[in-house]
Amino acid sequence: MANAMQPEDTPALRQLYADFKDQHLNPLWTQLGDLMPRHPRPKAVPHVWKWSDLFPLAQASGALVPVGRGGERRAIGLANPGLGGEAYVSPTLWCAIQYLGPKETAPEHRHSQNAFRFVVEGEGVWTVVNGDPVRMSRGDFLLTPGWNFHGHHNETDQPMAWIDGLDIPFSYQNDVGFFEFGSERVTDYATPQFSRSERLWCHPGLRPLSGLQNTVSSPIGAYRWDYTDRALTEQLLLEEEGQPATVEQGHAAIRYVNPTTGGDVMPTIRAEFHRLREGVETAVRREVGSSVFQVFDGRGAVVMGGVTHKLEKGDIFVVPSWIAWSLQAETRFDLFRFSDAPIIERLNFDRTLVEDGER
Numbered sequence: 001m002a003n004a005m006q007p008e009d010t011p012a013l014r015q016l017y018a019d020f021k022d023q024h025l026n027p028l029w030t031q032l033g034d035l036m037p038r039h040p041r042p043k044a045v046p047h048v049w050k051w052s053d054l055f056p057l058a059q060a061s062g063a064l065v066p067v068g069r070g071g072e073r074r075a076i077g078l079a080n081p082g083l084g085g086e087a088y089v090s091p092t093l094w095c096a097i098q099y100l101g102p103k104e105t106a107p108e109h110r111h112s113q114n115a116f117r118f119v120v121e122g123e124g125v126w127t128v129v130n131g132d133p134v135r136m137s138r139g140d141f142l143l144t145p146g147w148n149f150h151g152h153h154n155e156t157d158q159p160m161a162w163i164d165g166l167d168i169p170f171s172y173q174n175d176v177g178f179f180e181f182g183s184e185r186v187t188d189y190a191t192p193q194f195s196r197s198e199r200l201w202c203h204p205g206l207r208p209l210s211g212l213q214n215t216v217s218s219p220i221g222a223y224r225w226d227y228t229d230r231a232l233t234e235q236l237l238l239e240e241e242g243q244p245a246t247v248e249q250g251h252a253a254i255r256y257v258n259p260t261t262g263g264d265v266m267p268t269i270r271a272e273f274h275r276l277r278e279g280v281e282t283a284v285r286r287e288v289g290s291s292v293f294q295v296f297d298g299r300g301a302v303v304m305g306g307v308t309h310k311l312e313k314g315d316i317f318v319v320p321s322w323i324a325w326s327l328q329a330e331t332r333f334d335l336f337r338f339s340d341a342p343i344i345e346r347l348n349f350d351r352t353l354v355e356d357g358e359r
Contacts, residue, residue, distance in 0.1 A: 090290035108182030124156030139225025145217030292350025
């Protein structure tokens with residue numbers, strides 16, 4: 001079938017192809033299988049980065065590489081082995097471990113790319129977003145939507161590391177990026193327990209009348225671990241009571257949302273948190289689009305493309321588009337997840353295959 005349309009190789013045909021090349025043309029009939037395969041064939045590959053490898057390298061960079069203007073951030077991008085050395089975890093997503101030493105300040109800047117931070121361990125750093133100081137602590141999910149000025153400062157005598165997630169590859173490929181320097185330091189060195197955005201927006205079921213206009217990204221600066229943990233705990237308790245509260249047996253999950261729309265926190269990135277009971281195995285699924293997970297706590301494994309990878313706290317893995325995957329919990333297993341689902345869904349490319357059923 002693939003060769004059914006291929007013409008006979010003749011001098012005239014070779015000359016035609018040479019003329020195409022001279023005019024920067026490329027015939028569809030020689031590349032159809034690559035351009036329009038029967039199902040997604042991602043160049044990105046499933047891969048696991050071990051926290052036990054990442055953190056020592058981040059520490060070493062802290063001793064050797066200054067943070068400040070020029071490099072801006074001491075951030076180490078996770079380069080998918082299938083993407084030719086680019087610091088892209090997938091074709092649409094960027095993930096890095098960022099390291100800030102004791103008493104250090106990362107200067108302010110802003111960019112079109114949407115960004116977030118997730119903290120697997122540590123405290124004592126504040127990120128300042130448009131002048132609003134936001135505390136960073138274990139389990140917190142923190143937003144820096146596109147074109148918001150932001151910088152970080154460490155008020156302790158200990159270093160701190162976290163993961164950054166951005167839509168850099170998507171923005172780069174589509175030529176939509178802008179960047180601008182801000183303050184050489186940060187605009188506010190206050191260290192409040194809760195940011196102004198949390199004090200205004202983080203009251204369950206309540207919306208301030210001063211904020212009735214819907215926003216493209218969530219106005220909340222930090223989604224706190226206390227609330228995430230409580231939500232997951234209650235889902236599993238309700239399941240024990242026979243109520244339909246979990247996504248599958250023994251699998252609790254939440255999605256972080258924009259309170260002005262009920263949709264995703266940012267237009268290009270979806271974020272979730274998953275908790276599995278000890279011994280639970282999830283259904284095998286394939287999804288269009290890519291996802292990145294970080295283990296927050298516990299031990300378990302991910303099976304990707306039929307290969308089992310053991311996981312523990314801090315480990316990060318990527319699931320490329322249409323790769324079969326499932327999770328296995330050895331202990332209670334907590335995982336943070338982010339994906340490009342808002343892009344895929346908005347363009348109507350989304351498709352999921354779960355075991356023997358498609359939807």
